[in-house]
Amino acid sequence: MKKYNFNTINNLTTPEGWIEKALEIPQLEEKRRSEVRRRSVRYASLAASIVLVGALAVILFMNKGNQPPVVTAPMTSETVSYDFERSTQAPTHPATVAATAAPTVAAATAAQPTVAAARATAPTQPGTQNAVFSPEPSDISYEPTQPVIEPDISTQAPTQPPAPTQAPTQPPKDAPTEAPKDKLPDLAAVGYDGIIIEDISADELGDDSIICCRIYTRDGEPVGDGDSYSDEHLARRIDRGEEVTVYYIPCDYVVLPYNGVYRYEFYDETGRILCTGSEYLMTESIN
């Protein structure tokens, strides 16, 4: 290798090739910058695409998550709805009748305007303590001073057999008007799944025995019509020789307040309890 001393180095001439290479540096730098610019644009567009795809994926995922689950619960052939007709036919608590049979109550009370008016206009005789001012039925403050006259529909109630001797201990009530503890009954079309089946010895039943079923909540409250022998308590029977299979489908008649266990009892037209048990019944909205 060539050795260089101080003087040699000091007198060294820079090769022309070095200088020419150094003079090309600006062009090379310009080329490098344009390459970098092109690369950065490419990277920016790639990053933008990734962000866009990611955003679309997130949006699709969130939309998919928001879709309601498909309800595949089996539905009954007919839509179950609360039958106001049946409820008004049952002779029950007067307040309930007044609430449910409003038109007829209004009609009944409307029949008394002349009487009320007469009372209202009756001059008060001094010393008379019998004069009573009664506001007209149309007044807001009107309150019937006499028990509400049952509407004519009471006479239209079908003749029912006498109450069974072993009727439920609880006084018959109409369907609960207040929200139950667990869940508000959905009075819109509600269907639920549940069938109660029992096998009963044919000896216990007559050929023509009518079999009914009643269900009770876990609190012991009866569900459904207060009339134990109304159609909504009618069970069906399948005679199979020595045994009779009876079954009852609550969804055909009533609205269950909750998903859960209910007590049931099958009884005949005399009120004799044929069998009891408990069953898990479900209510699901089909909407």
Added chain:
Amino acid sequence: MKLYAGLTYEQAVRKYAQNVTSACMMRLQNMDDAEDCFQNTFVKLFRNSPRFRDEEHLKAWLLRVAINESKNYIRDNRRELPLDHFSEQPAPSSEDESDISWALMKLEPKYREILYLFYIEEYRVSEIAQILGKNPNTVKTMLSRGRDRLRQIYGGDES
């Protein structure tokens, strides 16, 4: 077009190429290695040089970059010419001149650079301090030690 202390890029390259080459060779002792550092120095001049007050400022800046490039090159390549590299000396053309020249090459690079800048480039201590990024007192001390070392080498006492 950018100007460097009033000079175009081409003018600056042609004017200070020799100084940059010498500064690189002083440490590297190898033309191929020195060429890399030479090119790197002018790349830095083109890419990110400051505004120069005058040509002296430009020259000082170029020398500083060239010396730093040479140092970095040696560090990165883990190669430094040993001092006994100069044990074999070619026949001098002039006896006195060559002895001093070779003796100078026997100095450690840090002393060699300072002596080169002081005696050959004729920089003042403060300017050398700016070029090398050192304290002026440090430069004075190294200059003094370099001379003592040279005296020892030239005088035949290399201990």
